[in-house]
Amino acid sequence: xDKSMYAIEVAQLTKIYGKGDTAVIAIADATFQVKxxxxxxxxxxxxxxxxxxxxxxxxxxxxxxGKVVIxxxxxxxxxxTPGLDLKRLRREKLGFIFQAHNLIPFLSAIENVMxxxxxxxxxxxxxxxxxxELLTSLNLGHRLNNYPTALSxxxxxxxxxxxxxxxxxxxxxxxxxxxxxxxxxxxxxxxLLKKLAVENHSAILVVTHDHRMVKGFDRIFQVSDxxxxxxxxxxx
Amino acid sequence: xxxxxRDIRYxxxxxxxxxxxxxxxxxxVMSMGGIYRGLFADALAVLNFTKADIWVVQQDTxxxxxxxxxxxxxxxxxxxxxxxxxxxxxLSFQTIQIERMGAQFRFFLIGYDLDGFxxxxxxxAGRNIRQKHYEMVVAKGMKMAIGEKIRLGLHDYTVxxxxxxxxxxxxxxAAFVSLADAQDIQFKKDNDAIRNDRExxxxxxxxxxxxxxxxxxxxxxxxxGITETTHTVNTIVARLAPGADLKEVQERIxxxxxxxPISVEEQTKILTKGMIEKARMQLGLFRIILLVISAVIISxxxxxxxxxxxxxxxxxxxxxxxxxxxVGMILQQSLLMGVIAYGIGYxxxxxxxxxxxxxxxxxxxxxxxxxxxxxxxxxxxxxxGIRKALKVEPAEALGG
Numbered sequence: 001x002d003k004s005m006y007a008i009e010v011a012q013l014t015k016i017y018g019k020g021d022t023a024v025i026a027i028a029d030a031t032f033q034v035k036x037x038x039x040x041x042x043x044x045x046x047x048x049x050x051x052x053x054x055x056x057x058x059x060x061x062x063x064x065x066g067k068v069v070i071x072x073x074x075x076x077x078x079x080x081t082p083g084l085d086l087k088r089l090r091r092e093k094l095g096f097i098f099q100a101h102n103l104i105p106f107l108s109a110i111e112n113v114m115x116x117x118x119x120x121x122x123x124x125x126x127x128x129x130x131x132x133e134l135l136t137s138l139n140l141g142h143r144l145n146n147y148p149t150a151l152s153x154x155x156x157x158x159x160x161x162x163x164x165x166x167x168x169x170x171x172x173x174x175x176x177x178x179x180x181x182x183x184x185x186x187x188x189x190x191x192l193l194k195k196l197a198v199e200n201h202s203a204i205l206v207v208t209h210d211h212r213m214v215k216g217f218d219r220i221f222q223v224s225d226x227x228x229x230x231x232x233x234x235x236x
Numbered sequence: 237x238x239x240x241x242r243d244i245r246y247x248x249x250x251x252x253x254x255x256x257x258x259x260x261x262x263x264x265v266m267s268m269g270g271i272y273r274g275l276f277a278d279a280l281a282v283l284n285f286t287k288a289d290i291w292v293v294q295q296d297t298x299x300x301x302x303x304x305x306x307x308x309x310x311x312x313x314x315x316x317x318x319x320x321x322x323x324x325x326x327l328s329f330q331t332i333q334i335e336r337m338g339a340q341f342r343f344f345l346i347g348y349d350l351d352g353f354x355x356x357x358x359x360x361a362g363r364n365i366r367q368k369h370y371e372m373v374v375a376k377g378m379k380m381a382i383g384e385k386i387r388l389g390l391h392d393y394t395v396x397x398x399x400x401x402x403x404x405x406x407x408x409x410a411a412f413v414s415l416a417d418a419q420d421i422q423f424k425k426d427n428d429a430i431r432n433d434r435e436x437x438x439x440x441x442x443x444x445x446x447x448x449x450x451x452x453x454x455x456x457x458x459x460x461g462i463t464e465t466t467h468t469v470n471t472i473v474a475r476l477a478p479g480a481d482l483k484e485v486q487e488r489i490x491x492x493x494x495x496x497p498i499s500v501e502e503q504t505k506i507l508t509k510g511m512i513e514k515a516r517m518q519l520g521l522f523r524i525i526l527l528v529i530s531a532v533i534i535s536x537x538x539x540x541x542x543x544x545x546x547x548x549x550x551x552x553x554x555x556x557x558x559x560x561x562x563v564g565m566i567l568q569q570s571l572l573m574g575v576i577a578y579g580i581g582y583x584x585x586x587x588x589x590x591x592x593x594x595x596x597x598x599x600x601x602x603x604x605x606x607x608x609x610x611x612x613x614x615x616x617x618x619x620x621g622i623r624k625a626l627k628v629e630p631a632e633a634l635g636g
Contacts, residue, residue, distance in 0.1 A: 107242055107246075115552075
């Protein structure tokens with residue numbers, strides 16, 4: 001397959017915190033690729049380095065060594081690519097879903113989605129239409145003007161997913177998206193992500209420690225002590 | 237989307253309370269400025285409404301406001317005769333404190349020549365003084381009604397008119413009586429004291445063996461006349477004829493050796509630089525302290541508000557928000573708080589300024605300057621929050 005066909009390419013990605021005797025290797029030589037529409041889980045216990053891997057791919061944490069390519073653009077090759085506008089890349093190419101939904105408390109559901117669109121220079125009316133459309137498709141049409149405090153955990157997480165999808169990103173990175181939800185809501189969110197990966201043709205990388213939630217994922221990377229020690233493929 | 241407005245709308249209770257608190261503080265700053273200007277206005281009130289060009293007072297004094305000054309009333313004729321002087325009028329000033337309706341009642345009594353100038357600048361109700369004796373016009377601030385009587389010295393005086401806000405340099409409301417009445421109130425002794433003085437002069441003269449009885453009687457009458465006279469005033473004010481040279485007129489009067497002709501400019505300096513300088517400096521310092529307190533409070537509010545929003549800011553950064561969006565949110569909130577607090581302070585002072593015991597003068601320039609200062613404080617204060625916000629890492633949005 002041509003390299004540009006990958007949504008995410010990671011080659012010998014290494015992240016080391018600290019220096020000398022106090023240096024801690026959080027990620028060592030991670031290498032993998034994720035295709036558009038592929039749903040990949042990174043599974044591992046706490047402290048195994050899975051969030052560091054996610055933040056390095058998510059243009060938040062600068063890799064110490066190795067290469068990261070997002071949607072064909074080399075974003076890191078032994079450090080960030082010089083002259084790269086990380087913020088622009090984050091808002092145009094990436095969507096983030098957080099453990100605790102991280103909705104902005106003083107914005108309504110629709111405004112939480114609109115803010116992601118407006119900071120990407122979309123006009124207000126267009127943003128409103130797109131946000132309404134997204135939230136309605138996620139069965140939140142009746143909750144558009146509710147503040148996050150008035151939403152259930154599952155609803156809030158669906159608003160967060162809508163926000164992540166707002167700018168039609170090539171890559172969606174989800175950090176423990178079901179950790180704050182009960183089993184049923186957690187399962188619903190994972191089902192939704194699977195559906196979205198197919199429908200939106202986005203590569204979805206989910207970090208979780210809960211192996212029960214990754215059934216039906218295309219691939220599962222098992223991470224331990226900063227290393228990818230196993231890879232399961234669904235066969236899709 | 238305006239995040240600042242959205243945040244304020246969501247936390248409106250906290251924002252309104254904070255703005256009210258800050259508004260009260262700014263109201264105090266405005267009132268301090270008003271009192272500061274009021275001190276000037278009060279100090280110069282008599283000077284301004286008299287519209288005199290020269291104040292002739294006792295030699296080597298800064299009278300009649302800053303120091304005691306006594307000069308003979310009849311010197312007005314000599315002053316009138318000075319080339320360049322259009323008119324001259326004697327004035328008498330005294331502060332009176334009496335008990336009235338069970339409370340201390342303090343006012344500034346001005347005696348003026350009914351045929352001269354220096355009387356009430358305007359009559360708001362009733363009429364001006366017509367009779368030479370026992371009538372008075374009072375300032376509105378004295379809260380007396382027309383027809384009301386008040387005992388001053390040996391006689392009762394009837395209020396016949398109400399004038400506007402005329403006060404002494406100390407801020408006491410003014411009352412006007414005829415010069416003769418003012419002199420009586422200030423200098424006239426009661427009958428017992430007069431008899432006592434006459435006896436004492438007589439006894440002193442009888443001890444001088446070289447005086448014949450006729451000489452002694454003559455001297456007694458003359459000395460008693462001098463000691464009992466009330467024809468003394470505190471100042472004689474003069475207005476110059478058009479084109480007259482102030483310095484020249486001053487020089488002529490100064491040459492008489494017994495009087496000091498003070499120009500309006502000099503009198504203004506005596507009143508403002510001397511009499512109210514310390515109060516002025518104190519108020520100025522107090523205003524600066526209050527503004528510093530306001531700055532510290534705004535900084536703290538913005539900083540704590542930023543701390544409350546760390547996760548929001550981190551999330552915004554993570555989803556690719558530009559720094560200007562975050563800076564704008566903090567700066568706009570700070571400015572909005574400053575503008576609303578200023579508005580509250582302004583309304584507060586507008587509603588209360590005439591209820592202050594001393595005059596509050598709200599100068600548009602002062603208010604505009606304060607607005608600029610408040611905006612500057614808000615901008616500078618918000619830098620503390622902005623600095624904190626810009627240091628927030630997007631990674632802080634991750635985790636529980």
